[in-house]
Amino acid sequence: xxxxxxxxxxxxxxxxxxxxxxxxxxxxxxxxxxxxxxxxxxxxxxxxxxxxxxxxxxxxxxxxxxxxxxxxxxxxxxxxxxxxxxxxxxxxxxxxxxxxxxxxxxxxxxxxxxxxxxxxxxxxxxxxxxxxxxxxxxxxxxxxxxxxxxxxxxxxxxxxxxxxxxxxxxxxxxxxxxxxxxxxxxxxxxxxxxxxxxxxxxxxxxxxxxxxxxxxxx
Amino acid sequence: xxxxxxxxxxxxxxxxxxxxxxxxxxxxxxxxxxxxxxxxxxxxxxxxxxxxxxxxxxxxxxxxxxxxxxxxxxxxxxxxxxxxxxxxxxxxxxxxxxxxxxxxxxxxxxxxxxxxxxxxxxxxxxxxxxxxxxxxxxxxxxxxxxxxxxxxxxxxxxxxxxxxxxxxxxxxxxxxxxxxxxxxxxxxxxxxxxxxxxxxxxxxxxxxxxxxxxxxxxxxxxxxxxxxxxxxxxxxxxxxxxxxxxxxxxxxxxxxxxxxxxxxxxxxxxxxxx
Numbered sequence: 001x002x003x004x005x006x007x008x009x010x011x012x013x014x015x016x017x018x019x020x021x022x023x024x025x026x027x028x029x030x031x032x033x034x035x036x037x038x039x040x041x042x043x044x045x046x047x048x049x050x051x052x053x054x055x056x057x058x059x060x061x062x063x064x065x066x067x068x069x070x071x072x073x074x075x076x077x078x079x080x081x082x083x084x085x086x087x088x089x090x091x092x093x094x095x096x097x098x099x100x101x102x103x104x105x106x107x108x109x110x111x112x113x114x115x116x117x118x119x120x121x122x123x124x125x126x127x128x129x130x131x132x133x134x135x136x137x138x139x140x141x142x143x144x145x146x147x148x149x150x151x152x153x154x155x156x157x158x159x160x161x162x163x164x165x166x167x168x169x170x171x172x173x174x175x176x177x178x179x180x181x182x183x184x185x186x187x188x189x190x191x192x193x194x195x196x197x198x199x200x201x202x203x204x205x206x207x208x209x210x211x212x213x214x215x216x217x218x
Numbered sequence: 219x220x221x222x223x224x225x226x227x228x229x230x231x232x233x234x235x236x237x238x239x240x241x242x243x244x245x246x247x248x249x250x251x252x253x254x255x256x257x258x259x260x261x262x263x264x265x266x267x268x269x270x271x272x273x274x275x276x277x278x279x280x281x282x283x284x285x286x287x288x289x290x291x292x293x294x295x296x297x298x299x300x301x302x303x304x305x306x307x308x309x310x311x312x313x314x315x316x317x318x319x320x321x322x323x324x325x326x327x328x329x330x331x332x333x334x335x336x337x338x339x340x341x342x343x344x345x346x347x348x349x350x351x352x353x354x355x356x357x358x359x360x361x362x363x364x365x366x367x368x369x370x371x372x373x374x375x376x377x378x379x380x381x382x383x384x385x386x387x388x389x390x391x392x393x394x395x396x397x398x399x400x401x402x403x404x405x406x407x408x409x410x411x412x413x414x415x416x417x418x419x420x421x422x423x424x425x426x427x428x429x430x431x432x433x434x435x436x437x438x439x440x441x442x443x444x445x446x447x448x449x450x451x452x453x454x455x456x457x458x459x460x461x462x463x464x465x466x467x468x469x470x471x472x473x474x475x476x477x478x479x480x481x482x483x484x485x486x487x488x489x490x491x492x
Binding site for chain 2 (some may be wrong): 062065066067070073074076077079080082084087088090091096140201
């Protein structure tokens with residue numbers, strides 16, 4: 001074996017000298033091989049200087065396992081429900097401020113928890129809030145009240161509510177009224193979904209002054 | 219055979235008893251049977267609270283820095299990856315996509331820090347689909363490397379919604395219980411500006427379930443006070459944490475806080491780390 005020199009051109013000459021009696025074709029092929037080798041050596045040296053891509057083998061078994069687990073996790077997660085729950089929680093905890101006028105529910109919960117107020121108070125507060133929020137129910141709600149006094153209060157409160165639309169102020173007013181009212185009226189406790197149906201029934205039984213009440217407020 | 223017989227017997231007994239039957243036993247789920255992880259964060263843990271107030275996200279949580287994100291890919295991104303990057307940049311406010319034509323990450327990072335970026339996201343690609351995500355908090359913050367799977371672009375999601383607007387979305391982080399999960403959760407939180415604009419009614423969710431983090435982007439609307447409707451817009455993907463490094467991205471010299479060791483950690487079906 002002959003060690004060729006480092007210099008490319010000299011190495012070519014050395015090939016020629018050493019293989020002097022060999023056919024021309026073979027010498028040519030030899031030099032071609034040499035050229036190829038030097039070129040790829042140069043390329044290797046250049047590449048190692050740059051960043052190299054590291055190949056990470058991906059085991060098929062593990063890949064399949066992960067995929068399956070992911071699917072199961074997705075099913076177990078029930079993302080939509082979780083997101084909805086979280087959003088409702090945030091609504092309840094009033095992180096959204098006063099943008100959304102749904103204070104009814106938080107209010108209800110607070111009332112039920114306290115359990116100190118009379119049921120009629122609950123009704124009236126609900127009614128007032130419904131007045132402010134959903135105009136559709138105005139007529140029905142107005143006629144829910146039983147006494148003149150409460151009617152008067154409702155009138156003033158609904159007027160004020162028409163002026164300011166902030167639910168926080170409504171809540172404050174209702175709280176004040178709650179504190180003011182301590183009399184208990186003999187109304188049966190209402191439940192949530194039954195609430196809206198009840199008024200229709202109660203109108204017939206209790207109020208005599210409804211028509212006048214209606215004209216006052218509407 | 220015996221199991222069938224016993225089950226039938228039990229059902230008959232329950233029906234016979236009627237109202238007085240004992241309550242149904244709770245079915246066993248993987249979440250119920252989960253091996254208790256020692257590093258589960260207690261909400262009242264003082265040490266954790268102290269740690270969090272002094273770690274690298276403190277400036278974000280004290281509202282001193284506004285997040286500015288740089289999204290980039292690996293070399294030569296293919297069409298899908300490019301589109302995914304664009305969609306991601308619409309989801310995350312104040313983010314910029316830059317293409318990487320062969321630039322070394324090590325050299326990018328000082329430049330990013332100089333230009334005031336807070337976070338860097340690199341989406342790694344394989345066979346024309348994105349499959350890895352490197353998220354690093356820039357001023358010398360932790361670097362998390364995820365494997366990304368099940369990427370759905372916006373047009374592949376079944377919905378009839380519009381594009382996400384420029385409002386700052388809210389962030390929901392679900393189920394990040396352990397210490398590790400907690401730090402990852404805070405990393406995600408630090409991507410978004412601190413004050414969401416509720417007018418936009420958009421919410422980005424990172425939901426962790428059995429070590430898989432699902433990312434979804436929705437628009438919500440409150441139909442009434444117990445019903446909320448959500449409409450999915452924006453891309454979706456799932457991440458699985460592979461490693462967490464203390465400093466910025468450095469594969470050789472970095473100090474790894476957590477690596478997923480396949481042999482040890484994948485043995486039990488009920489043990490999760492996030």
